Amino acid sequence: MDPLKVALLGCGSVGTQVARLLSTHAEELAQRVGAPLELTGIAVRTLEADRGPDIDPSLLTTDAPELVKRADLVIELIGGIEPARTLILQALAGGASVVTGNKALLAEHGPQLYEAAERGGVELYYEAAVAGAIPLLRPIRESLAGDRVRRVLGIVNGTTNYVLDKMDTAGLDFSAAVAQAQSLGYAEADPTADVEGYDAAAKAAILASLAFHTRVHAADVHREGITQVSAGDVASAKQIGAVVKLLAICERTVAADGAEGVSVRVHPAMIPASHPLASVRGAFNAVFVEAEAAGELMFYGQGAGGLPTASAVLGDLVSAARNRVGGSRGPGESTYAQLPLRPMGEVITRYHISLDVADRPGVLASVAKVIAEHGVSIETVRQQQIESEVGEGRASLVVVTHAATEAALEATVSALAGLEIVTAVVGVMRVEGED
Numbered sequence: 001m002d003p004l005k006v007a008l009l010g011c012g013s014v015g016t017q018v019a020r021l022l023s024t025h026a027e028e029l030a031q032r033v034g035a036p037l038e039l040t041g042i043a044v045r046t047l048e049a050d051r052g053p054d055i056d057p058s059l060l061t062t063d064a065p066e067l068v069k070r071a072d073l074v075i076e077l078i079g080g081i082e083p084a085r086t087l088i089l090q091a092l093a094g095g096a097s098v099v100t101g102n103k104a105l106l107a108e109h110g111p112q113l114y115e116a117a118e119r120g121g122v123e124l125y126y127e128a129a130v131a132g133a134i135p136l137l138r139p140i141r142e143s144l145a146g147d148r149v150r151r152v153l154g155i156v157n158g159t160t161n162y163v164l165d166k167m168d169t170a171g172l173d174f175s176a177a178v179a180q181a182q183s184l185g186y187a188e189a190d191p192t193a194d195v196e197g198y199d200a201a202a203k204a205a206i207l208a209s210l211a212f213h214t215r216v217h218a219a220d221v222h223r224e225g226i227t228q229v230s231a232g233d234v235a236s237a238k239q240i241g242a243v244v245k246l247l248a249i250c251e252r253t254v255a256a257d258g259a260e261g262v263s264v265r266v267h268p269a270m271i272p273a274s275h276p277l278a279s280v281r282g283a284f285n286a287v288f289v290e291a292e293a294a295g296e297l298m299f300y301g302q303g304a305g306g307l308p309t310a311s312a313v314l315g316d317l318v319s320a321a322r323n324r325v326g327g328s329r330g331p332g333e334s335t336y337a338q339l340p341l342r343p344m345g346e347v348i349t350r351y352h353i354s355l356d357v358a359d360r361p362g363v364l365a366s367v368a369k370v371i372a373e374h375g376v377s378i379e380t381v382r383q384q385q386i387e388s389e390v391g392e393g394r395a396s397l398v399v400v401t402h403a404a405t406e407a408a409l410e411a412t413v414s415a416l417a418g419l420e421i422v423t424a425v426v427g428v429m430r431v432e433g434e435d
């Protein structure tokens with residue numbers, strides 16, 4: 001068979017490893033595909049940079065559109081919206097299948113790209129975009145195609161997991177932990193997308209779209225990052241036998257009248273130390289998928305890093321290439337269900353509420369009354385005196401609630417903050433996961 005022409009766009013952490021594996025595994029890849037894969041060029045921003053021994057300098061070009069024009073398969077590893085979007089659209093329109101790891105682009109402009117793939121009669125694969133090396137999107141799209149996914153819950157950002165892990169195990173504060181993540185190459189020079197939860201929210205949108213056959217955009221995802229997580233929150237979690245993790249949670253919801261919907265959120269949460277997600281350390285990722293017939297499935301592995309991510313890219317490349325050789329096409333976008341997105345207020349969760357209160361008779365009763373008035377039930381209460389030399393005695397009161405709607409919990413917290421005996425609402429964090 002004639003070789004299939006492969007264009008690589010971007011030669012950074014992932015692109016370099018993809019180029020290297022394409023060359024070192026060339027023979028095996030040809031066997032698996034049924035035709036040789038010929039890397040015809042690598043689009044870069046500047047030709048001058050030294051890219052090490054793995055990159056053949058004669059393949060480098062700054063003319064990405066020209067490279068795309070001649071390709072059967074295009075691998076986009078530039079990242080960001082433009083020029084990645086225009087180049088992918090050009091490739092799909094020109095009849096080339098595309099493999100990308102670009103979650104930001106997919107979560108924002110996915111529909112436009114899928115439609116272009118459909119029109120071009122070609123494929124668009126993106127396993128690397130969510131949880132790096134971990135095979136997760138293909139299992140959801142293909143292996144679970146006969147089942148109904150109820151929930152996807154997981155840690156999908158390596159940088160923030162590393163930061164929270166260091167705050168927990170090494171007692172670092174937030175900025176020291178971020179600095180360490182940067183020095184190890186996990187966090188970018190500008191870690192905003194990671195620490196503010198944008199990266200995880202884009203991944204959650206992609207996961208929810210696949211799991212629920214519904215278009216979910218990044219903007220549909222309720223997003224809170226980890227910048228507000230304090231050493232105090234991490235210590236409070238420890239006291240109740242929990243750890244703080246940044247979670248992505250995609251759920252199929254069912255209203256009282258049976259109407260189904262979807263809720264998608266990314267936020268820090270306390271989870272019991274005995275929960276399998278609690279033991280996901282460092283920059284690793286782990287995702288639980290709960291389906292009606294299959295039950296709970298857990299996917300675990302390296303969610304970031306050039307080499308692990310390259311594995312997912314090449315897996316997609318082999319699939320797309322094999323289909324091309326066989327004249328077939330894998331499944332395209334599936335959005336037939338188009339379930340409505342439910343507002344955050346309807347989400348059912350538990351809260352850990354930490355208060356500073358006046359240490360005088362009746363305080364506990366007043367707090368309990370406010371909570372009960374909002375229809376929220378208390379799971380545990382812990383009170384501790386705060387040492388103070390002057391004025392009235394103060395105490396720290398920690399309440400963990402039973403599950404209630406987010407709206408009821410929010411209203412409870414504002415009512416508590418308004419009580420004269422509450423000096424400060426020290427921290428509020430959701431509690432997720434069963435023991």
Ligand SMILES: NC(=O)c1ccc[n+]([C@@H]2O[C@H](COP(=O)([O-])OP(=O)(O)OC[C@H]3O[C@@H](n4cnc5c(N)ncnc54)[C@H](O)[C@@H]3O)[C@@H](O)[C@H]2O)c1
Binds near residue numbers: 044045102
């Ligand atoms: N690094 C990871 O762990 C990881 C994991 C999963 C997914 N991804 C995704 O993979 C993609 C690439 O990530 P990365 O870590 O390799 O990024 P990177 O920043 O290391 O590499 C991107 C490269 O693209 C180059 N580039 C920028 N504009 C260009 C242009 N117009 N033409 C050609 N090259 C251009 C940059 O100079 C850089 O070398 C991103 O979409 C990222 O989100 C990365």
Ligand SMILES: N[C@@H](CCO)C(=O)O
Binds near residue numbers: 129157186303
């Ligand atoms: N910045 C991302 C890379 C993988 O998508 C992370 O830390 O998980």
Ligand code: NA
Binds near residue numbers: 128132135312
């Ligand atoms: Na993956």
